[in-house]
Amino acid sequence: MSKSSAPDTKQIQYDRQLRLWGDHGQNALESARVCLIGANTLGTEILKALVLPGLGSFTIIDHQLVTLADCGSNFFVHPSKIDKSRARITCEFLTQLNPDVRGTYIDKPSIDDLLKQNTFNFSQFNIVITANLPMQTLSILANHLWTLKIPLIIARTYGFIGTIRLQVFEHYIIEAHPDDTIPDLRLDRPLITFLNYCNSFNFDCLTREEHLHLPSLVILFKTLQQWQKQFNRDDSPCTRIEKDEFKKLLEKFSHHSAYDIHDHNKSLENFDEAKRTIPSRLIKTNLSSTIKELFQDQSCLELTSQTDIFWFIIHALKLFTENEGQGLLPVRGEVPDMITNTNSYVKLVEIYQEQAKKDCEIVHNYLCDLLKKYNRLSNHNLNLHHLVQIYCKNASFLKVLRTTAIKNEDDLIDKTESDLSWYIGLHLCDIFYEKFHRYPGECLLDEKQFDIDLDDLKQISKQQSSKHIMSNNKQDILEELCRYGASELHSIAAFIGGCCAQEIIKLITHQYVPIDNTLIYNGIQQSTILLLCCLTLKFVNLLSIREPDNRQHNQTNADPIVIEVNWTAHDYNLHTIPSLQLVTNPLVSRQFSPVSKEIFANLKQLNAEYARYAVWFPYPKLAVAELDPPSGLLQCGNVGENYPLHLSCERNGGVISQIDFASYGTATGACGQMKQGSCHAENSSSIVQRICIGQKSCTIIAINDIFGDPCYGTLKRLLVQMECNPPQNNTYWNFTYMDPMLEDFLDATAGHSRIISF
Incomplete structure (x- = not known):
């Protein structure tokens, strides 16, 4: 393996996320600029989840000073920073999480003054985020951003309730990453090269070995040819009777004259695979409903x-479909894995990839012609091949998301017995704020003030509601909201912040499908609901999409909704898995707290399915393992499979003099305490010694090509401990000491999924 093929530092740092959105998605994230308005608990949690994966830059707008209340829930401030600029303090801490991210802040003037002056350039940002911004300010900002066509993410936490609202004029989803895609193999309209390849096989002339390794795709197509000939058809079997006849033919082809008598009862894996994949292979190839809608869109x-490049490519795809494609999109160029020999599989891949390449070139030519026609072809977009390849590969899943504007949500239809009631309750709290300049239950002086605030909130509800009689459920919700007093709970802010960051990354990378409009999280019941605003008259009709539960939904007085079901189409699933996050804090550490034992006993009783142990500011030292002092002698390396291990004694002009330990397999242990695992390549030490002894530095790549494969199918690591001559002033840390609080956490969550974050 050459040095150029080894992963660089950035690939190692962002390895997991690169598998999700690729190099081009990471490049988009690293060049993105976002603006956060509100450096409160929710705002900093959102930015934290963007800074860690490598956001390009951020700007915080917040004129508030750090308060004691901030220190109780926001881990990016500290009591020593009270009365200092909250924007500056949080910006400094956030940039420490990732040195590659640039952060700036504006603490004067306030966002209200910036909007009044109308001089601040919001167009410089890819996305603007608000965190618990008052509705009056939010409405002005939202209208301004709608005019500029800048996406707006509105995040909010209010006690145990959290919401995310997306306002986007037009967003293009290029790589939707659907869960269960049907392969684009086109057996009903085969490629010419695939047809010729299949015709080169004659079942009667195959050897036993060829028959055993015949690709299931070829088996299906040859069977389909015979079925069409036998029944004088030119399509694929559709009914159950037709498919049964097809399976009989398939079973007939599975027998071969070259087999001996002991083979007749043998199950042939390639023919079993062909039978198993009939539903996903023998389907009619046509255009998806989403791409048809895009082809008929006015923008196309x-x-x-002035049209966006997205619509130029959509138009180029439309021209291809109407001409060379003969009603079909470009070939995707992907072949699913199957039971066959390597040569046969490689041949199939070459057939489909070659056709995909040809189709892509045609689409590229159409695109260039269109750009020339509208004077859009410049040096900046001359190299469009890679972009066109991405569009062609994902053509069936391209989407456009257009949400409603905030200004169209002034009134909400009255509904009860649903999480939607919480959303309506938050809307009523906003009206309360506009009237009294504070939220209900906020800054209470006594119990009487609570009752007064609750009565005022109920009165506002009656004025806004189409019904004047409050249900008991709704009264309970209003009382609960009044009790919250607009408080920020870190657990709710962390959950909403993480979800919000996911949606922002989707928007930046144009990958995966963002929420359509509004998401509501109920921390009491740990449930989510997605609201789609579909009609704006005097009231706004809201359709709710809820995760399945066993509760009976109440009927509402509305016109019936006609739902068309397409059993063969599947877009995507929205999954929300509630998890419990335990944050390092003196109040739950047994070194400091007299109630620590009870806290962890309750944690164990909760029986949480997913639990996270997190170390954040301002108490990072409590849960970080104690560190041993530098050894001054040993130097160790530990890398995963397929990664390079670098060892060096160059600092004092020394050389590598001794290899104390080397193991490629499942070895474990810190420096000075390494030990072999059950999987170990016996040649590990000799190989490392041969490469490194006597050298100032050496690099070894942890791959099977060098060490062999001591345990097939197991993820391996390379651990090495060596010494230098003369000794180097090396430093290693021994993480063998475990913090008592971490011990308590592991004990309380034994047997369940756990994540430890340092």
């Missing part, structure tokens, strides 16, 4: 010099 049909 009426291109201008």
Whole structure:
């Protein structure tokens, strides 16, 4: 393996996320600029989840000073920073999480003054985020951003309730990453090269070995040819009777004259695979409903010099479909894994990839012609091949998301017995704020003030509601909201912040499908609901999409909704898995707290399915393992499979003099305490010694090509401990000491999924 093929530092740092959105998605994230308005608990949690994966830059707008209340829930401030600029303090801490991210802040003037002056350039940002911004300010900002066509994420936490609202004029989803895609193999309309390849096989002339390794795709197509000939058809079997006849033919082809008598009862894996994949292979190839809608969209049909490049490519795809594609999109170029020999599989991949390449080139030519026609072809977009490849590969899943504007949500229809009631309750709290300049239950002086605030909130509800009689459920919700007093709970802010960051990354990378409009999280019941605003008259009709539960939904007085079901189409699933996060804090540490034992006993009783142990500011030292002092002698390395291990004694002009330990397999242990695992390549030490002894530095790549494969199918690591001559001033840390609080956490969550964050 050459040095150029080894992963660089950035690939190692961002390895997991690169598997999700690729190099081009990471490049988009690293060049993105976001603006956060509100450096409160929720705002900093959102930015934290963006800074860690490598956001390009952020700007915080917040004129508030750090308060004692902030220190109780926001881990990016500290009591020593009270009365200092909250924007500056949080910006400094956030940038420490990832040195590659640039952060700036604006603490004067306030966001209200910036909007009044109308001089601040919001167009410099890819996305603007608000965290618990008052509705009056939010409405002005939202209207301004809607005009600029800048996406707006509105995040909010209010006690145990959290919401995320997306306002986007037009967002393009290029790589939707659907869960269960049907392979684009086109057996009903085969490629010419695939047809010729299949015709080169004659079942009667195959050897026993060829028959055993015949690709299931070829088996299906040859069977389909015979079925069409036998029944004088030109399509694929559709009914159950037709499919049964097809399976009989398939079973007939599985027998071969070259087999001996002992083979007749043998199950042939490639033919079993062919039978198993009939539902996903023998389907009619056609255009998806989403791409048909895009082809008929006004933006596609009426291109201008100002049209986004997305619609130019959609139009180029449309021209391809109407001409060379003969009603079909470009070939995707992917072949699913199957039981066959390597040569046969490689041949199939070459067939489909070659056709995909040809189709992509045609689409590229159409695109260039369109760009020339509208004077859009410049040096900046001359190299469009890679972009066109991505569009062609994902053509069946391209989508456009257009949400409603905030200004169209002034009134909400009255509904009860649903999480939607919480959303309506938050809307009523906003009206309360506009009237009294504080939220209900906030800054209470006595119990009487609570009752007064609750009565005022109920009165506002009656004025806004289409019904004047409050249900008991709704009264309970209003009382609960009044009790919250607009408080920020860190657990709710962390959950909403993480979800919000996911949606922002989707928008930046144009990958995966963002929420359509509004998501509500109920921390009491740990449930989510997605609201789609679909009609704005005097009231806004809201359709709710809820995760399945066993509760009976109440009927509402509304016109019936006609739902068309397509059993063969599947877009995507929205999954929400509630998890419990335990944050390092003196109040739950047994060194400091007299109630620590009870806290962890309750944690164990909760029986949480997912639990996270997190170390955040301002108490990072409590849960970080104690560190041993530098050894001054040993130097160790520990890398995963397929990664390079670098060892060096260059600091004092020394050389590598001794290899104390080397193991490629499942070895474990810190420096000075390494030990072999059950999987170990016996040649590990000799190979490392041969490469490194006597050298100032050496690099060894942890791969099977060098060490062999001591345990097939197991993820391996390379651990090495060596000494230098003369000794180097090396430093290693021994993480063998475990913090008592971490011990308590592991004990309380034994047997369940756990994540430890340092």
